[in-house]
Amino acid sequence: MAKEPENQTVVIEFLLLGFGDLGDWQILLFLLFLVIYIVTMIGNILIVVLVVVDHRLHTPMYFFLGNLSCLETCYSSNILPMMLTNLFSGGRRTISVTDCIIQYYFFGFLAASECYLLAAMSYDRYVAICKPLLYTVLMNGRVCLQLIAGSWISGSLAINITIYLMHQLRFCSHNEINHFFCDFNPILKLSCSDTHMIELLTAFLAGVCSLPPFLLTLASYVYIISTIVRIPSISGRQKAFSTCSSHLTIVSIFYGTIMIVYMLPKTDALQDLNKVFSLFYTVLTPLLNPLIYSLRNREVKEAFRKFITKFCVIERQ
Numbered sequence: 001m002a003k004e005p006e007n008q009t010v011v012i013e014f015l016l017l018g019f020g021d022l023g024d025w026q027i028l029l030f031l032l033f034l035v036i037y038i039v040t041m042i043g044n045i046l047i048v049v050l051v052v053v054d055h056r057l058h059t060p061m062y063f064f065l066g067n068l069s070c071l072e073t074c075y076s077s078n079i080l081p082m083m084l085t086n087l088f089s090g091g092r093r094t095i096s097v098t099d100c101i102i103q104y105y106f107f108g109f110l111a112a113s114e115c116y117l118l119a120a121m122s123y124d125r126y127v128a129i130c131k132p133l134l135y136t137v138l139m140n141g142r143v144c145l146q147l148i149a150g151s152w153i154s155g156s157l158a159i160n161i162t163i164y165l166m167h168q169l170r171f172c173s174h175n176e177i178n179h180f181f182c183d184f185n186p187i188l189k190l191s192c193s194d195t196h197m198i199e200l201l202t203a204f205l206a207g208v209c210s211l212p213p214f215l216l217t218l219a220s221y222v223y224i225i226s227t228i229v230r231i232p233s234i235s236g237r238q239k240a241f242s243t244c245s246s247h248l249t250i251v252s253i254f255y256g257t258i259m260i261v262y263m264l265p266k267t268d269a270l271q272d273l274n275k276v277f278s279l280f281y282t283v284l285t286p287l288l289n290p291l292i293y294s295l296r297n298r299e300v301k302e303a304f305r306k307f308i309t310k311f312c313v314i315e316r317q
C-alpha cells in the first residue's frame with residue numbers, strides 16, 4: 001500500500017528494539033547468545049580447517065560442507081554481534097539507515113546462497129545413493145566447483161536488485177524496528193515512499209531464488225528415500241540413511257522455520273512470534289551445522305582426533 005511522505009525530518013538512523021522488552025532477562029539472553037556465537041564460530045571454523053588439512057575429507061560431500069560452514073560463519077557474524085550489542089545496551093541499539101540496508105544485503109545474499117548450497121548438497125547425496133556407480137563421473141571436481149560458484153553467484157543476483165530499490169526509499173517519522181536485525185518487512189514498514197513495486201518485485205525474486213533449490217532438494221530426497229526403502233538389508237538401509245541424515249536435519253530446520261516466518265501474517269500481534277522463529281534460521285541453524293556433522297559423522301570425528309593429536313605433538317616440541 002502506498003504511503004504519502006510526511007512533512008517531517010527524514011530519518012537517517014533506525015532503533016533496533018530487539019528483545020528490549022524482556023527487562024532483567026536480557027543479561028541471561030546476552031550470556032546465552034554469546035556462548036552460542038562462540039560455539040558457532042569455533043565449530044564452523046574448525047570444520048573448514050579440517051576439510052582443508054585432512055586429505056580423507058577431500059571429497060565432494062565435505063567440499064560442500066566446508067563451504068556451508070564458511071557461509072554459516074559469515075551468516076552468524078552478520079547477525080549475532082549486533083544482537084549482542086543490543087542486549088548489552090538494554091535494547092536501545094541505533095543503526096544508520098545505510099548500515100541497516102547493508103546488514104539486510106548480507107543476510108539476503110547468504111540466505112539465498114544457502115538455499116542453493118543445500119540443494120547442491122542434496123544432489124550430491126542423490127548421486128551417491130541412487131547412482132553410486134556414476135558418482136565419480138557426475139561429481140567430479142569441475143562439477144563441484146561449478147555448483148559452488150553457482151550457489152554464491154545466484155545468491156548475489158536477486159539481492160542486488162532489491163538493495164538498489166531499497167536505496168531509493170525515504171524514511172520519515174517512525175524509526176523503531178521491532179526486530180533483532182534489519183529484515184525486509186520491518187524496514188519497508190517504516191518507509192514513507194511507495195513500496196508497492198519493491199514488494200511485488202522482491203516477492204517474485206524471492207520465489208525465483210528459493211523455489212527452484214527447494215524443489216530440487218525435495219525431489220532429491222524423494223528419490224533418495226525411495227531408493228533406501230528398496231535396500232533389502234536393514235544395515236544397508238541404516239548406512240545409506242546415515243550419509244544424508246545430517247544434511248536432512250539442517251534442511252528441515254532451515255526451510256521449515258523460514259516458511260513459518262514468511263507465511264505468518266504481518267501483524268503486530270505476531271511480531272514477537274516472528275522474532276522467535278527467526279532465531280531458528282539465523283542463530284540455531286549455524287550452531288547445529290557443526291554439531292550435527294561432528295557428532296554424527298565418523299570421518300569428521302576421526303579427522304578432529306588426528307588434528308588434535310598433531311597439535312599436541314607440535315606443542316610438546
